[in-house]
Amino acid sequence: MxxxxxxxxxxxxxxxxxxxxxxxxxxxxxxxxxxxxxxxxxxxxxxxxxxxxxxxxxxxxxxxxxxxxxxxxxxEGSRFVPAEPFENARMLQWMFFEQNAHELSVAMRRSLTVYEERRHLATPERMADLLARGEAALVVMERQLAEAPFLVGEEPTLADLALYAYTHLAQEGGFDLSRCPAIRRWLGRIEALPSHRPLTWLPEPDAA
Amino acid sequence: MxxxxxxxxxxxxxxxxxxxxxxxxxxxxxxxxxxxxxxxxxxxxxxxxxxxxxxxxxxxxxxxxxxxxxxxxxxEGSRFVPAEPFENARMLQWMFFEQNAHELSVAMRRSLTVYEERRHLATPERMADLLARGEAALVVMERQLAEAPFLVGEEPTLADLALYAYTHLAQEGGFDLSRCPAIRRWLGRIEALPSHRPLTWLPEPDAA
The missing domain is CATH 3.40.30.10 (Glutaredoxin)
Known part of the structure; x- marks a missing residue:
């Protein structure tokens, strides 16, 4: 295993x-x-x-x-990976965006907010910068998700899972998703996928 | 085209x-x-x-x-992409590292150093932070390249090209590569690849 x-x-x-x-x-x-x-x-x-x-x-x-x-x-080979090369590259486009523009703003701001151990790093200047950059990343997602149910089109891909991870926690970092209706509907679609599990889920020991 | x-x-x-x-x-x-x-x-x-x-x-x-x-x-399908899924994932591992840990430190520090238009963003605190994070990213690469000629092993992949782009410019951002002998040898191996071209190269108009 x-x-x-x-x-x-x-x-x-x-x-x-x-x-x-x-x-x-x-x-x-x-x-x-x-x-x-x-x-x-x-x-x-x-x-x-x-x-x-x-x-x-x-x-x-x-x-x-x-x-x-x-x-x-x-x-690899699952329903979350487009077989067509350009669609696959579009999936990776969103995954690189996630690790560059999104994770280092949306996730970072949550980290500096929720973890007491990290709060000394949360200077007002830094938090303001992270808010601005995170909001810009959310605008990019909102624009795309207003046009299609998932980031690469009609079906969920790994890109949706990658961006769901910190977007569904964005409010913990002080981001206001009430202004992002398309993102909120998309979060609901991910959560409705069969066998979706929440953040702190772990498999049953005997099933693992 | x-x-x-x-x-x-x-x-x-x-x-x-x-x-x-x-x-x-x-x-x-x-x-x-x-x-x-x-x-x-x-x-x-x-x-x-x-x-x-x-x-x-x-x-x-x-x-x-x-x-x-x-x-x-x-x-896609070229000699720079491993066909074996785990090796392909190792290539992507380095490419995500590049966009997360490396680009936002090594490339960012160069950008704030060489572009007059951006120098007002180069506060001493920020430059010190970028230096520390960039040096940590270079240590990760140095360790790997001391063990193998290229990042994923014996042959160059897209990961080497992705990390070459800003590593070969790192000194412009104030990073001292004299302490990274394995990286320097690797830069030489990339530059020795047939048809390697420098940063500002463009194809001849009639060939394009």
Whole structure:
């Protein structure tokens, strides 16, 4: 069975768990937190020298980091990956947007808001900058989702899961989604997918 | 023929041009700069509402943004893309790392250093933060490249091109590569690839 090292409250770590739930892929969860120094402990750094979660470890010991690369590997050949090359590239376009424009604003602002351990980093200037950049990223999503039910078109792809992870937590970072009706309808569509599970879901021990 | 809208001095815009050079893909370049407001002009925003370059436009009008997604689309089936799914995911792992940890530190610090238009954003605190985060990203690369000639192993992939773009310009952002011998040897290996072309290269008009 595969193992996913992750922090239960992290959107990046939620992505592969959510995909596993949707696809019925069994996995073992190992909790490693960035808040208590767990990601920097020698035993974990030996697995991932970057000291980051999530980390996927295959049964044969091969390791993969970066949440969106893990999604692509686990989603290979599934209904969440377009077979047509241009549609596949459009999916990746949104996933790169997520790791560049979105995660470093929407997710970062939530992190500096909800984790007491990080609040000393939340200077007014930084929070204002993160708000402006996060709102700009949400505008990009809103525009797209006003035109199609999912980011790449009619069907959900890995891009929707990647962007759902932190967008559905955006209000915890102080972002006002009441001005984003298309995003809110899209969040509902993701949550209505069969076998959708919430952020802190873990498989039953005996099922894993 | 495909069209690549881009700013000649941008590493992100260099990526697809470099891949086209290496693979012999003809393209038409249209210069659009973020420095003179070109990326925010209505005619360009009509093509890419994000107001960002590079932008790939296919002959039939379909459009793709995000430099690394463009690499994946143009590189499909080429020698720079591993066919084996796990190796392909490892390539993407480095490409997501590039857009998250590397581009927003190494590239950003260069941008705030070399472009007069942006120097008012280069506060001492911000430059110190970018230096620390950029150096950490370079350490991750140095560690990997001390063990293998290219990021995913024995052969160059799109990940090497994606990370080459701003790493070969890192010194312009104040990063000291003299402490990164493995990175410097790797830069030399990329530059020795047949048909490698430098940052500001453009195809001859009659060949395009």
């Amino acid at each position: 595969i193992t996913i090292y992750g922090m239960l409250d992290s959107g990046n770590c939620y992505k592969p768990r959510l995909l596993c739930a949707l696809l019925g892929i069994p996995f073992c969860h190992v909790e490693v937190s960035m808040l208590d120094g767990g990601t920097k402990r020698p035993d974990f750094v030996a697995l991932n020298p970057k000291g980051q979660v999530p980390l996927l470890v295959l049964e044969d010991g091969r390791r993969l980091s970066e949440s969106n690369a893990i999604l692509v590997y686990l989603g | 495909i069209t690549i809208y881009g700013m000649l001095d941008s590493g992100n815009c260099y990526k697809p041009r470099l891949l086209c050079a290496l693979l012999g893909i003809p393209f038409c370049h249209v210069e659009v700069s973020m420095l003179d407001g070109g990326t925010k002009r209505p005619d360009f925003v009509a093509l890419n509402p994000k107001g960002q370059v590079p932008l790939l436009v296919l002959e039939d009008g379909r459009r793709l943004s995000e430099s690394n997604a463009i690499l994946v689309y143009l590189g």
